[in-house]
Amino acid sequence: MNVTAKFPRLSGTLVLLGVLGLILGLVASSFSCGPLFAAGGNEAGGNDVKLKANRSKGIVIVVPEEIETYKVPPETVLVPVFVTSESGKAHVKHIKLDFHGPKGSVSKKVAFDQVLEPAGKSFDDILKTLKGKDKKAVKDLLKKGAYVELEIDVSALKLEEGAKGKIDVGVEATVDGQAAPVTVQADFQALALPGAGGWYGGDGHVHTSWSPDVWFIPLENRVKYAKDNGFGFIIITDHEDGINDLWSTPGGYVAQCNAAQSKYLIPALPGVEITAANSGGDALAYWMSESAVTVPNNQTYLAQELINRINGHNYPYSYAVIAHPYGAHPWTDWNATGFCGMELLSQETVAKPDTISRWFTLLRSGLSSTMSSGRFVVGIGTSDCHNFQAPGFAGFTWVYATSYSSTNRVAIWDAIKSGRVSASGRKDLGYFTVNGAVQGSVLNVTPGSSLQFQLVQTPVTGRKCTSITVFNKDQVAVYTVTNPSTSVIYWNTTAPSTDGFYVVKFEFTKTDGSDLSEVWANPVFINVP
Ligand SMILES: [Zn+2]
Missing domain, CATH: 2.60.40.1930 (Macroglobulin (MG2) domain)
Known part of the structure; x- marks a missing residue:
């Protein structure tokens, strides 16, 4: 059985999400992951990656609900897949992708042969962790299972712009010696980026x-x-x-x-994200010296000193960009000067009013x-x-x-x-x-x-x-x-x-x-x- 529920993208539905999660948890679930919840207050813009999950006999499989490509015709489609086991000792033997386009299908079977440590979490808790904002907890969970990005060649299908498809992701596994096959399906669409000279x-x-x-x-x-x-x-x-x-x-x-x-x-381009001391926020370091031995250390410099060190690293080229200024890890020192850019949209599709008014002020x-x-503070x-x-x-x-x-x-x-x-x-x-x-x-x-x-x-x-x-x-x-x-x-x-x-x-x-x-x-x- 494979049940999907589409949730509206309003943060006001958080409570509803929890209730629905309980109802759907025993079969299969589709849910939002990550930054929407972390950022908060971005009612208008959908900025979450929705994930889709299923399970059988304790084996859990998770994929994005929707996968899009942006070049027509697409040659390959990348499918992130996470497989884990709630409590038993799981042996994953194969992962199979079946891509169904409007005019034909292609398949790919990847030999896996990996024994997974149990996640030590229930299906509900696995989903809760994945949709939570604790990135370290997400990583710890992913490490115990198998997180892979599988690529499937769809060039033979010559998909046209706008073409829709389905991707079945199937796992052949055993849990404590018992066969536990499980599949989940993602939606696909072939899109194209706009083009303009230069x-x-x-x-x-x-x-x-x-x-x-x-x-x-x-x-x-x-x-x-x-x-x-x-x-x-x-x-x-x-x-x-x-x-x-x-x-x-x-x-x-x-x-x-x-x-x-x-x-x-x-x-x-090699850039780096550096956190200011005293939870001051994060700055991106752009156009750094590629031959320098190292870059300024994390959580070592207060905001102004961090900006100065980034700007001085490959002077006069390198520059600091303020990351997610009003996000979950906000920038705190607006008296600091010398940065050349700031993120207006960071995991967002609609900018926060605070971000835009700060930008105009700057x-x-x-x-x-x-x-x-x-020179001015460039919005990216x-x-x-x-x-x-x-x-x-x-x-x-x-x-x-x-x-x-x-x-x-x-x-x-x-x-x-x-x-x-x-x-x-x-x-x-x-x-x-x-x-x-x-x-x-x-x-x-x-x-x-x-x-x-x-x-x-x-x-x-x-x-x-x-x-x-x-x-x-x-x-x-x-x-x-x-x-x-x-x-x-x-x-x-x-x-x-x-x-x-x-x-x-x-x-x-x-x-x-x-x-x-x-x-x-x-x-x-x-x-x-
Ligand atoms: Zn980052």
């Missing part, structure tokens, strides 16, 4: 097995996923306490990024320095993906890069630092120019002259743009268009009499109106002499 999509915050809270996701797998799904780049940002002193050693962290980049022909307070330096979107989560699953960064190549990391590091960026929840792309000036530019104008905005929106397969809003520096909406009927909208206004900037927010949903997601296009600055 724009490259990627994820700026990705975890692998280098991180203490991730179990068995080799760095190479993340890079291959990015390549197979049409990304233009991927930034690997494992926790510093997982990397330790292996940053630049042979075979170490940077070397693994180099190897994966060469193998898959996509920029695989943009305004830095305005005079932006006019002379061109990232998934912060851990176990079961794919890069970009909620939070994505589009960059406009003019000298892109598969080996040019500098083009990506520089585009982000320069603000040629749009932060996106569900990978939809929105961007704009003012009098032809791209995002991140400082445009010199005379007061009262004409400003022509070109607003461009291009969604992922099966989605649509529902609104475009232009904000001025005071976060006041000065122009809104709903349900734009063309991908390019022009809007004219008059230049302000004092220095300022414009930011554009795009909203997208699925074509049925569900799954709201935002795109925040970084500012164009207006310099008035």
Whole structure:
């Protein structure tokens, strides 16, 4: 028996979830995992990975409820699978994937032959742990079972854009010598990323097995996923306490990024996530010196000192980006200065109001320095993906890069630092120019002259743009268009009499109106002499 329940994405359903979990626990269950609960308060944006589970004779199998690919036709589909045993001694012999597309099926059987330690938890407790926010507990559970990412080649099926399918995941196992076969089914859809000349999509915050809270996701797998799904780049940002002193050693962290980049022909940028002392929050370190022996230690430096050490590591290139500023591990010291970016969307599809108002405050307070330096706090979107989560699953960064190549990391590091960026929840792309000036530019104008905005929106397969809003520096909406009927909208206004900037927010949903997601296009600055 295999029962699925779809839960609404409202945090108000938490109590309901618990009750339903009890009811469904004895057969099979589908539930939300992770960050939605950790972050809290993000009512509008679905940012959770839903998992689907089944069991037989104490063997438990868990997969994501929905798996999507983002390049058409997809060549491979990656399926994260977790198998564990509640209490008995389990011997897993094979895992089988059956992919059923609209016009045919493919199968793959993987010999496994692994004896699993009992989880020592009931089915309900296993699910509770997986959907909880304690990442270390999740890892400890995954370690006792078998967590694997299985890939199935679907190229022969020539799946078209929008094609749907089903993936049956079956385990052949014995528990205490007794056969205990169990299967579970995931939904599949082949989607395509939007495209626009010069724009490259990627994820700026990705975890692998280098991180203490991730179990068995080799760095190479993340890079291959990015390549197979049409990304233009991927930034690997494992926790510093997982990397330790292996940053630049042979075979170490940077070397693994180099190897994966060469193998898959996509920029695989080595970054690192570093926690400030005294629970001050997390900063991402970008464009660090790849040959330095090490990077600044975790939980060692207060916020300002941490930013200074990141910025000084590969001066004048390296820069700090504030991670999940209002998330479960929030940034606490807003008096600290010198960081070049912040996550607007972190495992989120809709930004928190606090995040956006903080960003506008930072943009305004830095305005005079932006006019002379061109630098400002750049907003990015990232998934912060851990176990079961794919890069970009909620939070994505589009960059406009003019000298892109598969080996040019500098083009990506520089585009982000320069603000040629749009932060996106569900990978939809929105961007704009003012009098032809791209995002991140400082445009010199005379007061009262004409400003022509070109607003461009291009969604992922099966989605649509529902609104475009232009904000001025005071976060006041000065122009809104709903349900734009063309991908390019022009809007004219008059230049302000004092220095300022414009930011554009795009909203997208699925074509049925569900799954709201935002795109925040970084500012164009207006310099008035
Ligand atoms: Zn992280």
